[in-house]
Amino acid sequence: MRLSIDKLSLSRALAHVASVVERRNTIPILSNVLLSIGNNELTLTATDLDMEIVETVPATAKGEGATTVPAHMLHDIVRKLPEGSDIALQRDGAEGRLTVTSGPAQFSLQTLPADDFPALSVEDLGHAFTLPAADLKRLIDKTRFAISTEETRYYLNGIYLHAAESGGKPVLRAVATDGHRLAQAELPLPKGAKDMPGVIVPRKTVLELARLVEDADGDVRIELSQSKIRVTTARVVLTSKLIDGTFPDYQRVIPQGNDKRMEVDNTAFAQAVDRVSTLSSDKGRAVKLTISDGKLTLSVNNPDSGSATEELTVDYGFDPLEIGFNARYLLDISGQLESGTAEFQLADPGSPTMVRDVKDASALYVLMPMRV
Incomplete structure (x- = not known):
């Protein structure tokens, strides 16, 4: 397993996926990012068991394979390499290490088996619709500041995304409140969202989505069930569990x-x-x-x-x-x-x-x- 990739592409992808990884983990594999090579593409996957990000970037690859390495360590190495440099990744199966080379700099990282890497269960989420990335960014930006950080009222620790009516017209509405203030933003209901369940997207997932749509062009696809949400852009797939709770009747306030x-x-x-x-x-x-x-x-x-x-x-x-x-x-x-x-x-x-x-x-x- 060997590949060559430019620093900008790898650094940007690692910044996305490493942000999901908690810096302190009792389960070692959760500190790692899964690197998979095939079809001249590098796929990076990270998870905290509640959320998973998968990002695919072009690369020049020889062979196929997968391994896992410490996410934040790899990100720090790549970030500190010279701008514009090319980076080679090569796995030594016998030694159980991944070698990172760029110019005269070389790093050897301990790996863990790819087969041990956990995956969020993938099922048909039932409801799907598409909207421009800029529209999703707007819904998030207009409301996320009002998300509660009070863990005892966990059902307020996210954005309530649901279908509603405004002025007699169907809308997709996002609401957040911490009990002291409330923020509400809406846009015309996308095709396919009419029967979607009302869901509470967790704060951490909201922050990751904000990062993803910041760089995304075109449309994003949103899939929903009562318990999970999946957002797909051109190269990134984010899957997350939802908050299992009932959002209060915000219209009363x-x-x-x-x-x-x-x-x-x-x-x-x-x-x-x-x-x-x-x-x-x-x-x-x-x-x-x-x-x-x-x-x-x-x-x-x-x-x-x-x-x-x-x-x-x-x-x-x-x-x-x-x-x-x-x-x-x-x-x-x-x-x-x-x-x-x-x-x-x-x-x-x-x-x-x-x-x-x-x-x-x-x-x-x-x-x-x-x-x-």
């Missing part, structure tokens, strides 16, 4: 009667929040919004460090209102709005507030207030 609307320049608002929150306490990070006719005052009062205020001109013609929010949550939402204007739909200081991009009806954000 989306306010319907918020009758006070404020429009504000999104860039100016984010910059002002960032400035005044410099004085907020690390624990609370609360910023008070005082809204009156045509004016918004952002303020922070921290007994330990001082106070800060900043005024902005806004479009608002309702009763005066004071409401507090976590500054980081405000900045996270502002970062998702693509047009220049943010619309806040408010009710009272104790009720959820909805934030939207005035030029993008396909995404919305809900933010719980704080006491200030």
Whole structure:
């Protein structure tokens, strides 16, 4: 088993697959990447038993075969080799080692048998549809910041992907919430997704998908069952278990009667929040919004460090209102709005507030207030 491959192709593929591999493993084979050679292609496979990534790259190969080597070690070696270099991989079956050669540099890595490498069971997942990689990237980018990291509420540790209706039209909707904020994004329902089950895609899988679609062109194919998801791009196949749980009825927390609307320049608002929150306490990070006719005052009062205020001109013609929010949550939402204007739909200081991009009806954000 011998092959030659350029550094860029191998490094990029290893970056994808090695990110799945946990750095500390009680099962040695799970620290390894499976390298398979055939038809002048190198196929790399990595798994943590919950998720599997398989990536295929062109290579010049002699013979066929497979072996496994430490994923992060191989990635570090390839990453440190000179740019533009060619890399040769050769397996010595008798010694049980893989030799990595590039110019004058040579490394000999211990291997484990390919037959011992575990594989996620492959079955017909039942539901399949295709959508542009850019659309999948958008759904992920618009919602992933709101995924909960609280392990006790495991059913919130991912993005809820499901078919829904919006304005009387079928949509594919992604929702994430951590109980303090909610992010929702949608796009027209792809053909074949009508009867798909609602699934919760785990946080780690979401992060890996974000990396994959960052580099992907064209369409991606998504296959689903109640327990697994498979996403296929031109050269990468990601298969993952799903979170076995019930996502809460998120529509109950989306306010319907918020009758006070404020429009504000999104860039100016984010910059002002960032400035005044410099004085907020690390624990609370609360910023008070005082809204009156045509004016918004952002303020922070921290007994330990001082106070800060900043005024902005806004479009608002309702009763005066004071409401507090976590500054980081405000900045996270502002970062998702693509047009220049943010619309806040408010009710009272104790009720959820909805934030939207005035030029993008396909995404919305809900933010719980704080006491200030």
